[in-house]
Amino acid sequence: MFCRRSSLLLLTLVVGLVWVGSAAASCNPNRSNKTADVRAGWSRSPGPGGSCITGTFASFNAYFPYITGISTSSGAFVELYDASTSGQFAAEGYEDNTDVGKVFWMEDYGRGFFRTFLGPAPGTSHSYEIVRSGGAFHFYIDNSDYYDESDTIYQGCSTEQGAFLNNELNQMVGGYNAKLSFTASQFLNSLGWHYTNGTTFIQGNINFYGVEGDSTSLFKTWDWACAT
Amino acid sequence: MRDLRPPLGLSRRRCVLALGCVGVAAATALVVAATVFSGTNPVQLPNITPSILQASGVALGEPQASPPMSQAAATAIATNAPSGKASVVLQAQYAHCIVTNAVPPIDQDCWAFSLDPNGVLMPLTTTPATYLLRLVDPTTGKILLNQFGVEPATP
Numbered sequence: 001m002f003c004r005r006s007s008l009l010l011l012t013l014v015v016g017l018v019w020v021g022s023a024a025a026s027c028n029p030n031r032s033n034k035t036a037d038v039r040a041g042w043s044r045s046p047g048p049g050g051s052c053i054t055g056t057f058a059s060f061n062a063y064f065p066y067i068t069g070i071s072t073s074s075g076a077f078v079e080l081y082d083a084s085t086s087g088q089f090a091a092e093g094y095e096d097n098t099d100v101g102k103v104f105w106m107e108d109y110g111r112g113f114f115r116t117f118l119g120p121a122p123g124t125s126h127s128y129e130i131v132r133s134g135g136a137f138h139f140y141i142d143n144s145d146y147y148d149e150s151d152t153i154y155q156g157c158s159t160e161q162g163a164f165l166n167n168e169l170n171q172m173v174g175g176y177n178a179k180l181s182f183t184a185s186q187f188l189n190s191l192g193w194h195y196t197n198g199t200t201f202i203q204g205n206i207n208f209y210g211v212e213g214d215s216t217s218l219f220k221t222w223d224w225a226c227a228t
Numbered sequence: 229m230r231d232l233r234p235p236l237g238l239s240r241r242r243c244v245l246a247l248g249c250v251g252v253a254a255a256t257a258l259v260v261a262a263t264v265f266s267g268t269n270p271v272q273l274p275n276i277t278p279s280i281l282q283a284s285g286v287a288l289g290e291p292q293a294s295p296p297m298s299q300a301a302a303t304a305i306a307t308n309a310p311s312g313k314a315s316v317v318l319q320a321q322y323a324h325c326i327v328t329n330a331v332p333p334i335d336q337d338c339w340a341f342s343l344d345p346n347g348v349l350m351p352l353t354t355t356p357a358t359y360l361l362r363l364v365d366p367t368t369g370k371i372l373l374n375q376f377g378v379e380p381a382t383p
Contacts, residue, residue, distance in 0.1 A: 039352075073351045095351055100374065107352060111283040113377035114350050114357070145331050149285075164352060 040211040040221040041162020052157040055131040055188025062120035073097035080156030088154040271323040273342035275359035283380035285329035297366040302339035316344035339364040
């Protein structure tokens with residue numbers, strides 16, 4: 001697993017550098033004010049009779065092309081969510097939040113709290129992993145466990161990985177068709193780790209955000225507002 | 229001075245001893261209960277309710293020593309934290325800070341700040357935060373915890 005992750009981390013870095021280069025030109029699509037919670041990515045549920053998903057893993061580049069201003073954010077995440085408890089979830093990732101800066105973060109939605117800590121340098125690639133075992137959600141970044149949260153009020157069982165964007169008017173400073181690549185995207189069930197092959201989704205405004213994936217470990221989510 | 233009281237009988241002595249033991253045990257239990265339950269978070273900060281602290285695995289108690297860093301110095305750190313832009317301090321309190329779900333757990337004295345959460349959103353849901361808690365290590369100046377959120381629906 002370590003060797004496979006290492007090679008895929010290298011792939012992430014290469015893809016990320018290509019992506020950053022293509023996103024150098026700035027644009028501003030003049031979105032409407034407070035376009036909230038635009039998300040794209042992939043998700044997977046166990047399905048009828050399927051075993052509960054107990055882990056989610058991905059590597060992606062820390063890139064901050066999007067926002068300036070106040071009270072908005074953009075970033076990427078991995079998540080275990082529980083469809084049987086109104087979508088309560090355990091999630092982590094990175095973001096550029098105009099209130100707290102460029103940070104790593106974790107969220108326990110069921111218990112209503114969000115934590116941030118010193119974030120990634122722009123352009124660096126990191127791995128994100130949440131595993132539920134032994135009665136707790138274990139939050140890892142770069143294979144280091146930094147939070148353990150009890151699973152007593154929700155159990156996860158489904159996973160989602162994606163990027164999100166909460167912007168206000170004239171805040172877009174990102175590049176044309178900027179893409180964020182997720183590599184080594186995997187989920188864990190009772191049979192072990194598996195590459196994604198999940199269902200892609202776009203939530204919020206499908207005119208501005210897109211996602212593409214394949215049946216293996218790589219998918220991309222991007223902003224296409226500047227294309228027009 | 230000689231004790232003029234009549235000597236206690238053996239059974240009475242045992243009774244007094246037993247009552248004494250019961251009393252000590254009861255007092256100890258009360259202290260423990262007060263610490264574990266209502267007294268877990270004797271330090272109160274604006275916007276940050278006991279249920280918020282309990283749900284997020286945080287406890288703020290009485291500090292075990294005097295602060296090696298002044299409140300002014302800690303405030304400067306808390307309001308210009310690398311993991312958080314400047315914020316308005318609602319209240320600062322020197323406390324013993326415990327975060328049970330951190331790895332490794334946090335268990336030390338610290339400066340605890342309740343900051344103005346106005347405009348802070350939970351990124352994935354865009355729900356406005358109702359509190360912003362920041363803990364500062366009084367020796368190193370490190371931000372031990374930067375947490376915001378809402379009253380938990382389920383404790």
